[in-house]
Amino acid sequence: MDEILSQEEVNALLKGISEGKVETEKGVPAGDAQVYEFPRVEEGEEGDALPRMEKVAAKVASAVNESLIGLLKRPVEVGSVEVRYESGEECFSRLPDLCSLSLFSMDPLKGSGLLILDAGMIFSLMDLLFGGRGTAKVERKTKEFTPIEMKVVQKLACTILEDLEGVWKELFPVKVRLLRSESDPSDVPFASPGEKVVTVEAVHAVGDLHYRYQVCFPLKLFDPVREKLGGVSASGGAEGEWREKIRELVMTIPVEVTCLLGRSTVTVLEGLRMKEGDILPLDTSPQGNLSLLASGVEKFEGFLGSFQGRYAVKIVRAITP
Template sequence: MANILSQDEVDSLLEGITEGKVPTEAAAPDSGEEVKVYDFSMPAGPVHLRLPALRIINERFVGFLRTSLPIASRAVIDVNLSSTESVKFSEFCLSIPLPSNLNIFKMEPLRGFALLVIEGPLVFSFVESVFGGKGMSRAKLEGRGFTAIETKIVEKIVKFVLNDLQQAWADVQEVKTAFIRSEMDPQFAAIVNPAELVIVNKFMIDLESGSGSMTLCIPYSSIEPIKSRFQTSFRAQGLETDQAWRKYIQKEIVKMTVELSCIMGRAKVNGRELLQMKVDDVIPLDQKIGDAIVINVEGLPKFKGYPGSCKNKKAVKISEILRQE
């Protein structure tokens, strides 16, 4: 009990501390760093690293684009995935070059909206290709918008792209894409709050004499309810056999028109004989009467058959299918 201070001693000690007569430990120095509030509802780090199925979707998307874009733009086109990353929407908007075509669309039943950005140089290359140009426009892009005709052509391209996107997602999540509107100013294309995370998929599109990028921006909040489907392996989702892609190719192939030609026979003549040829001359061929003739498909031998007639027209009857070695 002898170590207990009396009230007078406590008062004297406090007075000494206040006047600086009694030494005390120095206060921790102020670091000057601002304390930031951490939002635990926002995922941290690159989201795409935890979504392996997204890479497969993008690969399928590229495959569909390589088929549809040449049809839509009437040009030889190659498409490649450039990058996939997760950033805040505000950072993404700052990275958009101007002018660009910003297309807002829905992916039902996913909540919210998504954004498809086509850079200005690519827009003008598409327009030139549609009108028969070489995609090498030297027009100045800065400070100008898109004309009504250019906007209409891009909308046609966008519809092809959204249809391809819908098919690319089919085995992970059935979605129905719906075009909403297009903008030029990122301020009018705010699909989420600036601080929200978005998944940015950038694709490089190469035309015959130019290239440009097309970017697909999907809010993380849109796929969060179904993110477990993206975190499983490709095999687990049953995507190993791409039935949708196969059916699409088969559907397009059967629409194609091919040329069939029949070789009645061949003959060799020298230059003198060729110069002396005249009307009513007969040229003996190497085929005998009754021999089967070769039927070519786009220049390649595919069938053998016999010539004849059908409904007052010359015809050939297939007798054998040639197998390619």
């Protein structure tokens, strides 16, 4: 207890330090201090993962591989496919000195993706297309492509994006559209430095030649389809999981579908006088369409026929409420 200073002693000590009467410890020499930058930890990193993205990326790479075979008329193999979760700054820090940056949209998803084609890949493909071995080296003083090279860029970008759209339609109906191609990163409004992105990098091998390209997506682009990619929904994992289970249960409920041949109105007296052999005219013609009802609600129109020895109705039009 004797080691605890009283308030008067504390005040006297502080006064002595401020007046220089009390000697304090000297600071650590500047040369001995090391600056340590703590790594940036962002919230929600575990929830950012999209487990099924690897499978989608592999399918896209396989489709692109088939397109390259058709384009080059020679064997092509998929070397590797990698999916990375990184910031926009990290994505752009890996850009080669000269490359093609093709911005594209994926309607109805909001936002834009980025296709990155290395200049070496473009020059090599041009050499192959013009009968060379794909080993031609091009020295370039400016960070721009020639008009002929841009034609190859456009062709290659459209091919990859068509394959991307084809694979994505199996998961979610999208329309991929090339917006424009640039070679200067400052001209591409893709993602801010701190924004989270998903980068898919694929390598294709043509003999000893290796072609590498990257497709980058802002992570928020996939918010509407996060559950389809195996990720946690923005509204919470448990809620999204239960919503999907309820949806699956609803989809298995049996619904009775009825084909309405026609309608007729009679009086009570006429109904009582009906007997076997009477003809009851209906309000439909033999060549007219019939109504299909789902649980009593009119949903479709079709015409009567037969299929595999049984009566059947071919749907010709959906009825919107």
